[in-house]
Structures are given as structure tokens and as C-alpha cells.
Amino acid sequence: MPVPPDVRIDTLLQHTGQAPLDPATGSGPVAMPSMRTSTVRFADMDALDRAQAAKARGERVPTYGRVGLQTHESLETLLCRLEGGSRAFLAPSGMAAISMALMALVGQGDHVLAADCVYGPVRFLHKTVLSRMGVGMDFVRPTVAALQAALRPETRVLYLESPGSLLMEMLDLPELARWAHDRGLVVVADNTWGSGYIYQPLALGADVSVVAVTKYVGGHSDLMLGAAVARDETLNRRLGDTHYALGSTVSADDAWLALRGARTLGLRMRQSAEHALEVCRWLAARPEVSRLFHPAWPDDPGHMLWRRDALGSNGMLSVAVDLDRAGARRLIDALRLFGIGYSWGGYESLITQVESGALDTHGYWDEHADARMRAGSVLRLHIGLEDPRDLITDLDQAFVHALA
Numbered sequence: 001m002p003v004p005p006d007v008r009i010d011t012l013l014q015h016t017g018q019a020p021l022d023p024a025t026g027s028g029p030v031a032m033p034s035m036r037t038s039t040v041r042f043a044d045m046d047a048l049d050r051a052q053a054a055k056a057r058g059e060r061v062p063t064y065g066r067v068g069l070q071t072h073e074s075l076e077t078l079l080c081r082l083e084g085g086s087r088a089f090l091a092p093s094g095m096a097a098i099s100m101a102l103m104a105l106v107g108q109g110d111h112v113l114a115a116d117c118v119y120g121p122v123r124f125l126h127k128t129v130l131s132r133m134g135v136g137m138d139f140v141r142p143t144v145a146a147l148q149a150a151l152r153p154e155t156r157v158l159y160l161e162s163p164g165s166l167l168m169e170m171l172d173l174p175e176l177a178r179w180a181h182d183r184g185l186v187v188v189a190d191n192t193w194g195s196g197y198i199y200q201p202l203a204l205g206a207d208v209s210v211v212a213v214t215k216y217v218g219g220h221s222d223l224m225l226g227a228a229v230a231r232d233e234t235l236n237r238r239l240g241d242t243h244y245a246l247g248s249t250v251s252a253d254d255a256w257l258a259l260r261g262a263r264t265l266g267l268r269m270r271q272s273a274e275h276a277l278e279v280c281r282w283l284a285a286r287p288e289v290s291r292l293f294h295p296a297w298p299d300d301p302g303h304m305l306w307r308r309d310a311l312g313s314n315g316m317l318s319v320a321v322d323l324d325r326a327g328a329r330r331l332i333d334a335l336r337l338f339g340i341g342y343s344w345g346g347y348e349s350l351i352t353q354v355e356s357g358a359l360d361t362h363g364y365w366d367e368h369a370d371a372r373m374r375a376g377s378v379l380r381l382h383i384g385l386e387d388p389r390d391l392i393t394d395l396d397q398a399f400v401h402a403l404a
């Protein structure tokens, strides 16, 4: 029985990408198994010809193992349903999905406009690879005025991330996408924060959504995987050709883990979001805290945009504290329940110090940081699934230690 088309997202997460039934026995596994294979075999030459013809039309037909069989297809289908796309192309990491999407869309002499709040390594991608291919890239404040000022005749792509990676600033994606489309640009959005569950860039106007499945979809800090999702046929074709030409492939075991994680994406995100708000409430009452960056927090400048465009929140927050660099390091070192580390979206709480140099390139920081915030430090926290009362107790003792 096919899944009714109008079911809600939590239902889709359980009923999409199921294992097929064996026509001979009329039965099949509930959970999709990991189908490891390096290649595909065909019943006869006609079957192979049909597959080749479908592949030439741009359809998802495996003729070789790199494309992946049902495990990969299930994950792709689930990501398409989450993001509202018609095709998803898997990559071995979120960063690989970003590189693949940009390489699919630009060539020598082209120019990319990017928001200054995007995931830091995208700047490195430009510096080391795209610039060598003759692609220009500018990172600017994601407002229509700043983008217009930086627009060039050869600009092809607007690359966004909402909310931004370090300070979670919400962008007005519909407005920016309208501006870009009026100028013939393709809009690519990094949707790792939303992961299709709480934010849907394609519905808000983006043409391609890239997701680090590594984070919330995988959700258990045990795999690296990324995807680029689109719904326009021409864009799907370009992404598909580039995906194929770059030899981008993912282990069936990793696709299986991502699929397993995705079934509980909603539960985990809701729980993390609830815990993050509790931690925000506690932090906001601390005299050493000068500012919280979390769009679901009512005082966040992006709160109204978040209410308009997002369907929920998650465990990511940044906090400006009145501690110098050494004090912030003491606080982090004193924590017992927060792992010190990058990444997020897993079951566990993590913390990193945001380097002030990284914020220098963020117009949002310039606009919102007062003297007190500039004198202090910014910490980025991922609030996981632990009991938030324990996390708060841990933060409390770490503040005492850092201020001693």
C-alpha cells in the first residue's frame, strides 16, 4: 500500500523508503537492510538496455554499484520528502555535497555570491579549489542592498545558509531568493540546521538544498554523509551529471545508518530544542551572559523571521559571555558533561569557543556586538538529549570555576 500523499512529516519519516516486498513470498523486512554491492547484475541484455536508456533520460537507475541500490534509494527518497525535492544526490560528507553542488553550477569565469555567515570551510573551498578553476566568490552580508552592491554580470549562484553557522542569524530567504531569481541566479542553501524537518529552503525559494546528514539526520555522531536536493529537472540533471563525473559515492552501511537515524529525527530535534530553550532560560539569568544567539529565543533579532519561516528549532545556540579568552577556556575545561568539539546534531552535548577572527568576517556580529560583547567571548553549544537539569548544574559549576 503506498503512503497517502497528504500525511504529515512525522508519519513520512516512518513510512518512506521502506524495504520492498518479495513478490514470490509476499513478505519483506520492516527495516531496509544495508545492501552492500560494487555492481549490479541484470536478468538479460534487454533489462540492461532498458536500464541504460532510463539512465540516459536522467532517471535514478543503478547500472553499477556507485549509484547504490535500495538502501541508497530509500535514503534519497526520505531526503526528498523532507526537503520537498524530487532528486537527492548523496555525497560522502556535507562538505562534499557543497563542493559537488557548486561544481555543478559554475565554471571558469563565473562568480558566486555567498552570505558571510556560511559554514567556514566554504571559504576554504573557494580559496583552494574554486579560485583555481577561475571561479570568483564574494562573502557578503546577506541583505538585498549588500548583495546588489556585490553583484557582477558573471554572478551565477547565490549561496546561503539560514540560520548562519556561528551566530544562528535568520536570513530572509524568500526575499533573497526573489532578488536572486529576478537576476537569473541559482539559489543554493545549506540546510544542515533545518535538515528538512524544521526548515525547508526549497519551499522558501531556494533551488538546491545541501545538507550535512552527518549532523541531525544521522544524529548519533557515528557517520559522515551529505546530500544535495533539488526539484527542477534541469538542475537535477546538472547535479546528477556532476555527481556521476566526480565519482561521489557513499557506503551502503552509512546510508543505512543515516536512514536509521532519520526515523527519529523529529523526536531528537524536538527534545534537543526543548532542552536548548531551558538552557537559554538559565543562561539569560546569569549576569555574565551578555547575549544569546538562538532564533527560538524571543530576544533573538531573528525571532520573528524564525516564527514566520521555521517549523521548529534545535539544540544549537551561541552565547556571549563576559569572560576573556583564558576565562572562557577555564569554563570549557571545567565542564563535565559537554564534550569539547566541533560538529553537532548528535545525541550528546558539545561546546566550542568561537574564535574572534571568525566573527570578524560576519557583518551580523559587527551590527549586533556592543562593547561588552566585544570584550568577552562567544561559545557555541550543542544541547543534546541529556537531562537539561544536569547540563545546567554542569554549566553552573563551570561558571563558578571560571570566575574564581
Ligand SMILES: *Cc1c(COP(=O)(O)O)cnc(C)c1O
Binding pocket: 092, 093, 094, 095, 096, 119, 161, 165, 190, 192, 193, 212, 213, 214, 215, 224, 225, 226, 343
Ligand atoms: C558540519 C557542517 C557541514 C559539513 O558537513 P560534514 O559532513 O562535516 O562535511 C556543512 N554545513 C554546515 C552548516 C555544517 O554544520
